[in-house]
Amino acid sequence: MSTPRDSGRMLRELMQAAHLATLDDLPDLIASHAARVGLRDVAVFAVDLQEKALRQLTGRGDDAGDGGERLNIDTTVPGRAYRRVEMVAEAAHEGCRRWWVPVTDGVARIGVLRADTADGDQEDPRQALRDLASLVALLLLSKRSFSDSFARLVRTEPMDVAAELQWNLMPPSAYAGREVTLGAMIEPAYEVGGDAFDYAVSGSTLHLSVFDAMGHDTTAGVTATLAVAASRNARRQGASLVETSQAVEDLLTSHFGTSRYVTGILADLDLGRGTLTWINRGHHLPLVIRDNRWTIELSCPPAAPMGTGLDLPVTVCHHQLQPGDRLLLYTDGIVEARDAEGREFGRDRFVDFIVRHHSGHQTLHETLRRLMHAVVEHHGGHLDDDSTVLLAEWRATHQDRLTP
Numbered sequence: 001m002s003t004p005r006d007s008g009r010m011l012r013e014l015m016q017a018a019h020l021a022t023l024d025d026l027p028d029l030i031a032s033h034a035a036r037v038g039l040r041d042v043a044v045f046a047v048d049l050q051e052k053a054l055r056q057l058t059g060r061g062d063d064a065g066d067g068g069e070r071l072n073i074d075t076t077v078p079g080r081a082y083r084r085v086e087m088v089a090e091a092a093h094e095g096c097r098r099w100w101v102p103v104t105d106g107v108a109r110i111g112v113l114r115a116d117t118a119d120g121d122q123e124d125p126r127q128a129l130r131d132l133a134s135l136v137a138l139l140l141l142s143k144r145s146f147s148d149s150f151a152r153l154v155r156t157e158p159m160d161v162a163a164e165l166q167w168n169l170m171p172p173s174a175y176a177g178r179e180v181t182l183g184a185m186i187e188p189a190y191e192v193g194g195d196a197f198d199y200a201v202s203g204s205t206l207h208l209s210v211f212d213a214m215g216h217d218t219t220a221g222v223t224a225t226l227a228v229a230a231s232r233n234a235r236r237q238g239a240s241l242v243e244t245s246q247a248v249e250d251l252l253t254s255h256f257g258t259s260r261y262v263t264g265i266l267a268d269l270d271l272g273r274g275t276l277t278w279i280n281r282g283h284h285l286p287l288v289i290r291d292n293r294w295t296i297e298l299s300c301p302p303a304a305p306m307g308t309g310l311d312l313p314v315t316v317c318h319h320q321l322q323p324g325d326r327l328l329l330y331t332d333g334i335v336e337a338r339d340a341e342g343r344e345f346g347r348d349r350f351v352d353f354i355v356r357h358h359s360g361h362q363t364l365h366e367t368l369r370r371l372m373h374a375v376v377e378h379h380g381g382h383l384d385d386d387s388t389v390l391l392a393e394w395r396a397t398h399q400d401r402l403t404p
Contacts, residue, residue: 051109
């Protein structure tokens with residue numbers, strides 16, 4: 001291995017060379033620059049939408065993955081690096097040690113980086129590998145938004161129009177700040193029929209929302225997409241929760257009359273104080289998991305779903321979170337998924353799964369990945385209704401920021 005100064009120079013030159021590169025150029029560009037500091041056989045693997053597999057980015061073919069490997073997340077060494085968000089080294093072979101490094105944007109997992117180092121190197125390569133993985137994450141994020149190749153790479157089946165709309169509208173599935181860690185997932189990934197989630201940070205406030213549109217067709221997907229867009233537009237103009245939900249109501253009734261509607265929870269979390277302010281527009285009540293033992297169902301008088309034109313009063317409710325509390329927002333597809341005998345997955349099983357897996361030293365995001373796979377498996381491998389879950393963990397201090 002080269003010196004830290006050499007590694008720093010390599011990263012600067014790679015960053016500069018990548019400005020005019022396309023996503024398809026990145027594999028060769030990254031590998032050639034990494035080779036200058038003794039990193040061999042470098043390759044980038046991106047996670048698929050359902051977080052089941054890691055697909056190698058080769059830069060070849062319509063999906064930029066021709067000739068590349070596909071690695072199972074649950075059964076492989078690189079999958080372990082992805083699941084645990086930690087660097088993993090394989091035993092030395094043929095004079096080399098192989099490293100697998102998580103590629104993340106904050107806590108949002110993008111994939112893994114593979115690199116070999118000479119087994120006799122005196123320099124510890126781990127910091128150089130972490131630095132390279134961080135730059136790779138930034139490069140992928142900067143290129144994927146205008147790359148159809150990347151969109152194809154991370155898909156394992158065709159996507160319908162509603163899902164295409166919503167995947168391009170919803171925020172990333174993971175976020176962490178000083179006071180909060182958040183994760184969200186939605187299934188089925190390729191046939192979204194009316195669920196959506198949203199979140200955003202503004203100063204010391206975390207805005208949260210979950211929507212569930214009537215129906216399971218393309219129009220339901222469009223309805224949910226309009227709800228997210230209307231709520232963001234109102235929120236960004238300084239509207240209150242009630243005013244925001246009214247903006248959604250007005251937009252939907254102007255487009256559909258009263259034939260289409262969405263249920264939803266809209267909430268604001270004060271990140272400094274832990275005060276949750278929220279409204280219920282005909283949706284499942286939020287849950288709070290406390291001390292990894294107690295489950296609290298938050299109550300709030302429901303107003304009518306947005307788009308019904310019923311003009312019922314909307315009640316603003318409040319709840320004081322305690323440090324370490326986990327807030328769960330979800331849609332009915334999670335708890336109503338049925339097995340072959342007609343037994344629902346159920347709320348108790350849902351909460352128990354979160355408690356058991358998150359307490360087992362899994363990250364919040366890995367817990368949600370496993371939860372969604374369990375729900376899909378319970379329903380025979382394919383869901384008839386959308387299933388969405390948003391989980392936010394609030395911390396009172398600034399000392400527990402998560403960095404992989």
